[in-house]
Amino acid sequence: MAQHFTLAACDVVGFDLDHTLCRYNLPESAPLIYNSFAQFLVKEKGYDEELLTVTPEHWDFCCKGLALDLEEGNFIKLADNGTVLRASHGTRMMAPEEVAEEFGRKEWKYFMSDVGMACRSGKYYFYDNYFDLPGALLCARVVDSLTKNNGQKAFDFWKDIVAGIQHNYRMSAFKENCGIYFPEVKRDPGRYLHSCPESVKKWLWQLKNAGKILLLITSSHSDYCRLLCKYILGNDFADLFDIVITNALKPGFFSHLPSQRPFRTLENDEEQEALPSLDKPGWYSQGNAVHLYELLKKMTGKPEPKVVYFGDSMHSDIFPARHYSNWETVLILEELRGNRNGKPEDTEPLEKKGKYEGQKAKPLNSLSKKWGSFFVDSISGLKNTEDSLVNTWSCKRISTYSTIAIPSIEAIAELPLDYKFTRFSSNNSKMAGYYPNPPVVLSNDETLTNNFPLLEK
Numbered sequence: 423m424a425q426h427f428t429l430a431a432c433d434v435v436g437f438d439l440d441h442t443l444c445r446y447n448l449p450e451s452a453p454l455i456y457n458s459f460a461q462f463l464v465k466e467k468g469y470d471e472e473l474l475t476v477t478p479e480h481w482d483f484c485c486k487g488l489a490l491d492l493e494e495g496n497f498i499k500l501a502d503n504g505t506v507l508r509a510s511h512g513t514r515m516m517a518p519e520e521v522a523e524e525f526g527r528k529e530w531k532y533f534m535s536d537v538g539m540a541c542r543s544g545k546y547y548f549y550d551n552y553f554d555l556p557g558a559l560l561c562a563r564v565v566d567s568l569t570k571n572n573g574q575k576a577f578d579f580w581k582d583i584v585a586g587i588q589h590n591y592r593m594s595a596f597k598e599n600c601g602i603y604f605p606e607v608k609r610d611p612g613r614y615l616h617s618c619p620e621s622v623k624k625w626l627w628q629l630k631n632a633g634k635i636l637l638l639i640t641s642s643h644s645d646y647c648r649l650l651c652k653y654i655l656g657n658d659f660a661d662l663f664d665i666v667i668t669n670a671l672k673p674g675f676f677s678h679l680p681s682q683r684p685f686r687t688l689e690n691d692e693e694q695e696a697l698p699s700l701d702k703p704g705w706y707s708q709g710n711a712v713h714l715y716e717l718l719k720k721m722t723g724k725p726e727p728k729v730v731y732f733g734d735s736m737h738s739d740i741f742p743a744r745h746y747s748n749w750e751t752v753l754i755l756e757e758l759r760g761n762r763n764g765k766p767e768d769t770e771p772l773e774k775k776g777k778y779e780g781q782k783a784k785p786l787n788s789l790s791k792k793w794g795s796f797f798v799d800s801i802s803g804l805k806n807t808e809d810s811l812v813n814t815w816s817c818k819r820i821s822t823y824s825t826i827a828i829p830s831i832e833a834i835a836e837l838p839l840d841y842k843f844t845r846f847s848s849n850n851s852k853m854a855g856y857y858p859n860p861p862v863v864l865s866n867d868e869t870l871t872n873n874f875p876l877l878e879k
Contacts, residue, residue, distance in 0.1 A: 426845065427842070433722045435635070436730065437636075437638055440640065447616060452552070455603065472567065480513075484790065485793035486786075487548075493576055496509055497558070532546050593669065596646050641670050641738065645691045679710070684709065687704075702717070711746065729747070734755075734756075798812065825843075853865060
């Protein structure tokens with residue numbers, strides 16, 4: 423495989439929507455998502471009202487890459503070899519000695535190869551995107567509440583979380599103004615969404631004018647997708663994309679057979695009968711990558727058109743697009759937005775600063791004091807020496823399944839389309855694919871040891 427990757431060499435450029443093309447104002451969107459679930463649990467399922475009160479300190483629990491053991495109520499952070507680096511019971515962090523006693527130095531009981539290990543199962547749940555993270559905090563606090571009030575040691579609250587998802591985010595919820603989330607985003611989209619910068623809009627048109635086929639593949643439903651796209655790109659957004667696929671139900675879009683997940687047309691945002699194949703560009707729902715690729719062959723006139731897909735979720739976007747479809751993949755990793763001192767970057771537009779000045783919840787892409795770095799950690803119970811630092815499982819997956827990783831689309835929007843990115847590959851350093859710079863914790867172990875608390879003191 424070539425050492426470099428260029429957009430110019432791609433025939434098709436595809437995008438996820440939420441947290442990829444559409445950036446959210448995380449200090450506002452996270453509490454809204456949390457509240458949409460917490461209100462449901464308290465009012466509909468009888469959970470403790472203390473779940474409704476969230477302090478700024480609570481948000482430090484949120485960290486991408488955690489797994490929740492649904493029966494035991496434990497959250498864990500995995501090393502690249504599947505061993506447990508840190509753990510908590512609910513929000514209570516386990517001491518290194520407790521982690522060693524509970525999990526030992528062996529692989530976590532549910533750990534398997536990447537292919538065999540789904541992000542979601544009946545036994546565990548992985549949190550790998552910003553939409554999920556508020557749910558991690560809520561589930562941890564549910565474990566706290568059930569442990570304190572009921573003395574529970576085995577848990578079955580997950581069915582109530584699923585019911586909360588169905589209540590707030592089912593296909594008809596947007597149209598029916600159901601739940602808390604959709605009515606609030608409709609009421610004040612500017613509070614929760616960032617418009618695409620002009621540089622990104624120009625870049626999208628540059629791709630279009632260069633003859634690239636542009637795809638939008640999102641698991642959001644068509645009515646919510648339209649609201650987002652109009653706000654971030656303008657009323658003419660539909661002119662940009664040759665094919666829009668909503669309710670894509672990723673990762674199944676990539677992993678399922680056409681017979682399992684056919685495309686459907688839409689009328690007034692309602693799904694219609696299944697299509698035997700995908701014959702022309704347009705706006706569709708559900709579907710599968712196999713039928714899409716057949717259409718792309720016809721549209722490009724090439725037997726093997728080259729596709730690149732941009733997404734923020736390793737589970738839903740990057741891993742399945744690479745593993746099942748062999749597409750090039752660009753991971754949007756907001757953890758890279760920090761400056762070279764590892765602190766969250768001040769990314770708010772100037773005109774918005776006053777509006778959010780009083781918001782004290784930490785951004786979800788900033789470092790968690792409880793969990794440490796998303797990329798590396800030290801082995802529990804050992805001193806912070808260079809030899810004890812290991813990559814996390816999440817970090818390993820980035821270099822394994824991403825072509826490149828970038829902090830945002832804006833970070834590359836002003837580069838020429840033939841710019842040569844150094845790709846992640848076994849021939850290069852594990853840091854080669856990060857643009858514009860690798861995470862400071864990977865490029866400077868000394869900075870990591872001195873600045874980041876890897877073990878709870």
